[in-house]
Amino acid sequence: MSRYSMHILVCGGTGCKSSDSDILVEKLKKELDKQGLGETVQVIMTGCFGFCEKGPIVKVMPDNTFYTQVKPSDAEEIVEEHIVKGRKIDHLLYTDPETSKHITDSNRMGFYKKQMRIALRNCGFIDPERIDEYIARDGYMALGKVLSEQTPEETIALMKSSGLRGRGGAGFPVGLKWEFARNNVSDKKYVVCNADEGDPGAFMDRSILEGDPHSVLEAMAIIGYCIGADEGYIYIRAEYPLAIARLKTALNQAREYGLLGKDIMGSGFNFDIGLKYGAGAFVCGEETALIHSMEGERGEPTLKPPFPAESGYLGKPTNVNNVETLANVAPILLKGAEWFSSIGTEKSKGTKVFALAGQINNVGLIEVPMGTTLREVIFEIGGGIKDGKKFKAVQTGGPSGGCLTEKHLDTPIDYENLVENGSMMGSGGMIVMDEDDCMVSIAKYYLDFTVEESCGKCAPCRIGNKRLHELLERICEGKGETADLDRLRNLGEVIKDTSLCGLGQSSPNPVLSTLDNFYDEYTSHVHDKKCAAGVCKDLMEYFILEEHCVGCTACARACPVGAISGERKELHVVNPDTCIKCGACLEKCKFDAVILK
């Protein structure tokens, strides 16, 4: 059917385009036409390959040849050598950094193993509203296997040896959590799925619920079997209507098939799941707060211990895991603990889903083995920084996390490394910042968030974060003093040390990590009253460009405080001491001579 026998794919991602990949396309087409191959070989511009460091990328199909750093001048050679004569061009081939050998078949490139989808295995593959498609991809096989072939103890032992840790925050070992809940004797126990994804910039849980809801239901039933619970709840944000709708559909289908309900698959095990809705409180991601919210109360956390595994929902032993954690359960049970623990680092096993956002080319969801470096994530998978700007920092872990910098780029990502460097895994949001982002403002932004989301129960979080925010505001307004920097640090450390729950214990992280990594930026705000990124308006001054000013006097007439001086037809000057930064001059100038810098 196809008219074309060969395709040349040229990366059209932002990074490659800026390295003239569009010119390359034109040249390739021209060369092909020259050889009379215009009708048999098609040149296609694709989306980003996610390998921008080595761009522009060219891939020749169907022989899977992967060329890197291709310049427009290489077009002729590609067409003549490869297309016409069928000889691969060695010097353009990708070189494996470990073996130093050219790789001719891109399927053998390590690059394609950078991402590995376990939790996201079905997202984007199956129709989430058809249980049959889930079953076709081994859905509910793990539940069936566990119910018919394994004791709860064996299952828990397997989870423990897999090394899976909670994907929602601190990374508590999952099998151990189940074991605690199992060992607490009670007439009633509950399984809770924490789907109150609240980190601004993280949306992996939503994607899983929308794309593969059954994987969560199956895992919850497995936990029910393991800990001895027959009732489960999914606590989900009311702001996720689509995920809620798909969950409802999935629940009905699972019930119709008898995969939820009484006597599941003839095992005698009963389990069903209900939905509880969050109502917009970030703190409810903390498990004790979540449980209070499920009980119809204000979502205020309580001190642990007692842990939910002892006394949770309605005072009964309760196991709480988040969505991504649950999505990992079935594959582990089917493929074994050994398989899972072979992925990742020594202490952090398996993969982690990250939501890449911010000043990065390929905003999106990715899943990589633990131990992948930030550089690989940002520059290879994420396609590098937007508009060719310079990387400045990456914020991981949401409002609880911290900002990591250039020097952390080659650190393998795992729970311990992130904490050691002043950040945390959190739910997996990764916000990339470039030279135009002011780190003091970023810290202020996060504090703004925590101040709004603090429940108000404990004093350090309720008042302390407010004070931190006030200090940052003053610094951004140019009112900061040297002593404020020490106060920021002391306050931050005390808030971390004394707050009641995880929210307060981590809320100063954005401040402390930026103080650690961008102290210069703080001092330049405080001492020089300058914001290099040009974000803090109060630290900027109005300035009239000599080359643009025609001396029309419009600005001087508009200025309400007489801060602009200058004779007609001569250069005008803003006196920064009298200027109140109202912006009237900038609005009035017809010659773009007034700027803010």
Added chain:
Amino acid sequence: MNKIKSLSDLKKIREEQNRSIELRSKGEAAEKLVQVKVAMATCGIASGAKETMEFLMDSLEKRGVNAVVTQTGCMGYCYAEPTIEVTMPGKEPVVFGNVNTQKADEIIEKYIKGGALVDGIIPVNYETIQTKE
């Protein structure tokens, strides 16, 4: 739907499903079926995936292409929503990004009907697990 009463019941359904999917994708049936999946997660829908999906269903039928259009979850390419995946009989699936109705039209005409690729393919750059026993 019949209740699944045992693990073997479940396996039976899985095999049936796999057969029908295989039948569909390998095109061994009399008709050659084109499969189109549209990523219909929140960000996809927010970017117009619904319109794209409706257009695809409509146009494919009108233009006499034997195709099934299904929805699926997030493929992860938020920067290129709406995204769709097209699987031609006997071929590897191809993902297209930024598919508005205009692009969808182009894909039908050029790729599905004409077999030629169009600009905007998203190279798949990950491995996924195979849980086949």
Added chain:
Amino acid sequence: MDHIKLLIDGKTVEVPKGTTVYKAAKEVGIDIPVLCYMDLHDLNIENKPGGCRICSVEIEGRRNLAPSCSTNVSEGMVVKTNSMRVINARRTVMELILSDHPKECLTCAKSGNCDLQDMAIKLGIRDIPGQEYAEMSTYRLDTSPSIIREMDKCIMCRRCETMCNDFQTVGALNAVNRGFNAVVAPAFEMNLEHSPCTYCGQCVAVCPTGALTEVDHTANVIQALSDPNKTVVVQTAPAVRAALGEEFGMEPGTRVTGKMVSALKNLGFDYVFDTDFAADLTIMEEGTELLDRLSRHLDGDKDVQLPILTSCCPGWVNFFEYHFPEMKDIPSTARSPQQMFGSIAKTYFAEKIGVKREEMVVVSIMPCLAKKYECQRDEFSVDGNPDVDFSISTRELAHLIKQANLDLSTMTDSEFDSPLGESSGAAVIFGATGGVIEAATRTAYELQTGKTLESVDFKQLRGLEGIRSATVDFDGLEIKIGIAHGLGNARKLLEEIKAGRSEFHAIEIMACPGGCIGGGGQPLHHGNSDILKARTRAIYEEDEAKTLRKSHENPYIIKLYEEFLDQPMSEKAHKLLHTHYFERKRKVFEV
């Protein structure tokens, strides 16, 4: 019981499993400062949200500091309560709390008696860094007939919320909003007056700051005392004498009846009388009502409602008027002693001394804040002139005495004036939970059986259990008695009555923990329930010390009936000594 060994500041402690670090430290004489924490043991009142973080300590092996008030000990734990890390954290947190607290100590009602002030002193806070630009929370001042809410001073310890909800089940107060704007408030942040508040004052009694205080009437009293045209009569409730001494540094449980009378006379009150007199009167009316209802019930009268419930406690009256309006016919119609006193003072006594009603000012000294509201109720005034003009609390009286340069501890004893100063021991025990029903039993027994009691002490009716019950043999007739203190306990009994499961003939209810001795107007107990026990002991000692132990034997009561009221439940008694109740619940949505 399992014992656990741990190390606190280098000292070895062995305590039972389940003990908190805070309590374990106390065992070895280490007093970890606490602020939001409150534990009234024996009363099942506990508030430990772990919110203020002042009690934070360092526990080896833990990443963060832990709140000692709510962290249980574990074997081999190593605790430091005074490391520099702890001291710095505690100070910083205290500075934070103070940064959102008005610095109005000079004029604050709680000054000198404020937990927050004490903490600032203890921690030596001299400066609040950044105070000049620190935003402070501000709220509307809320004044009700009894209680003032000045929530700018709230530190979110949540003690009031615990009292109002867990102990009293009144539900007037709840934490609202979140984060920096979080505060404890009535629904829609409306005034207390529009809430189900009963004015029991337990929120005031436990508030560690000046956020919740009583409406102060001392200025009105001073004005009345300085008006030569007014005859000022004062009555003092039984619980006051068992607690007033605490305000003057005396041991809790010191009885200061005679000294208090001297002080009141010194202050210039024209007549110093005793609410106890009216308590005896209450027994006459309420006891008669009980016997009347009982005999009609025994005669098979289906219209008569049993059990009969006491009605002396205004907090409790407010409670059932709001929460159980459908049962407003069950409580006794007898007015409270405060109101009976006012009514008799402004009629019988005023006539006796030839003073016009308008020229008489009746002041009551009460352990209670709800009394302030009670004396303002419309039904307790004649042509706009209230039977009781001002009700002041034990704390306010202490302030008055101090203002007059009087030192209670060195005063000599004086006797109450006659005739409204004479009372029985039965009246005194009104001040403790179970006391009213015991007093009523003493009288009802003798009136019903015609026999004289061998022992007037009904010890089975005493104690601190929240709900108690006892059966008293009225010469073959078994009278079942129920007692509850705390409105949460009262609610349980009411639910049973509502469900038709109650077997009681009579029930005594007091709103406050321990009865009036734990009232909202008493000297602050600062979370020490031993103080309440000492006051209870004092009350029963006073009873025992009296020769007169039964209300119906009070000669002045007998005289009052002879000269003025005729007999209990007479028409005149009905008019002056009884009342009726109203449904208080708003019905906003009646269509």
Added chain:
Amino acid sequence: MSTVKIELRKDQIEKIHEFCDEFNNEHGELINVLHKTQQAFGYLPAEVQEVIADKMRLPVAKVYGVVTFYSFFTMIPKGEFPVSICTGTACYVRGAENVLSEFKKQLDIEVGETSADGRFSLSCLRCVGACGLAPVVLVGEKTYGRVAPDDVKEIIEEYRS
């Protein structure tokens, strides 16, 4: 605190009672009842909270305490076209603040307010999960992606006409 006193019709009260009964008046279901009621009424005025409290036998103060804890619940009626600006991190770093201030300017209202004609209300929300489209603006159910301050006028005009 709501300033407008509203009077509920009998059928409205019955509707609220229905919601409460649907969840068996269980105290643990308070949040679900509030969700359902807000869905039906658009907001949760004081009067509605009182009916719920009464029916479920909960203190009104407690219901109010819960309503004010969760940002999803509102006591102010939203405009005909509720405008929500995502201020999640991804949107923030891509300029959501400037978009927000443009909306404030154009609509002449602050966040949490409704325009005088009752047509537009303005609110912020945290991450709708469409970070690929940052900055994101929602008008009712419709999502606008990659919104620049210059687009604001046009978006508003779409609804004004």
